[in-house]
Amino acid sequence: MSIIGFPLLLIPIAICNIVVFLMPGVGFDAILSRVPLPSGSVWTIAAGDVLVAFGVLMLLFEVIKAGKPGARYVTDHLLSLLVLGGTVAEFVLLPQFGNATIFLLACLMLVDFLAGLALRSRRSRQDRRIVAEAAQPTQQGPLGPPLVADTPPASTAAPSASTAASTAAASIAEAVLLDRPQPVSAVASPRVPSPGLQPAQDVVGAPSPR
Numbered sequence: 001m002s003i004i005g006f007p008l009l010l011i012p013i014a015i016c017n018i019v020v021f022l023m024p025g026v027g028f029d030a031i032l033s034r035v036p037l038p039s040g041s042v043w044t045i046a047a048g049d050v051l052v053a054f055g056v057l058m059l060l061f062e063v064i065k066a067g068k069p070g071a072r073y074v075t076d077h078l079l080s081l082l083v084l085g086g087t088v089a090e091f092v093l094l095p096q097f098g099n100a101t102i103f104l105l106a107c108l109m110l111v112d113f114l115a116g117l118a119l120r121s122r123r124s125r126q127d128r129r130i131v132a133e134a135a136q137p138t139q140q141g142p143l144g145p146p147l148v149a150d151t152p153p154a155s156t157a158a159p160s161a162s163t164a165a166s167t168a169a170a171s172i173a174e175a176v177l178l179d180r181p182q183p184v185s186a187v188a189s190p191r192v193p194s195p196g197l198q199p200a201q202d203v204v205g206a207p208s209p210r
Contacts, residue, residue: 007079008058008065009109012051013087016105019047020096028101048101055108062112066119077116084109 019026028048035043066076087106090097 007076007083008062009055009080009105009112010083011058012055012105013083015051016097016102028099048099051101052104055105059108059112063115066116077113077120080109080113080116084113
């Protein structure tokens with residue numbers, strides 16, 4: 001965790017200061033090696049080229065470090081800005097640092113600082129979006145469950161009421177049918193072939209034969 005707040009691009013600048021102040025006879029254009037290429041030309045590797053390549057590698061690690069979830073953005077930005085300011089001051093004020101190697105290292109430090117700002121702003125937007133998405137279900141949560149919980153009792157209560165009404169109606173109809181009086185069939189009076197012997201109730205109002 002201690003490497004998170006340490007600017008890695010300070011390492012090549014520290015090497016440059018060691019070369020300038022502690023090794024006066026060595027310059028950034030000192031040839032370290034010569035590599036023949038298949039094309040026939042010879043690639044001359046100078047000390048300044050090695051320092052710039054090392055600075056590019058440190059820039060890669062700086063970007064990876066800035067993308068970590070637990071990165072300390074304020075500390076990294078402040079230290080990167082201080083290192084950038086010191087490098088630019090040496091490039092402008094000290095004649096020993098007025099060369100292409102220091103200029104390229106200063107450019108790498110500027111890229112590191114700007115990349116850190118961009119990553120921080122992007123992380124802030126992502127955090128705000130995550131918080132908004134997490135808060136949205138919480139606001140809608142209290143309204144959802146009561147509707148789901150109240151719907152089944154209403155649907156079950158309706159069939160119960162209709163069933164009870166149907167049972168009561170059937171009971172009333174059955175009671176009415178049971179209490180209905182039975183019709184009394186009229187008994188027909190017997191008929192006698194002789195007209196004079198007809199029953200009295202059938203010839204009421206008719207003159208009796210003499």
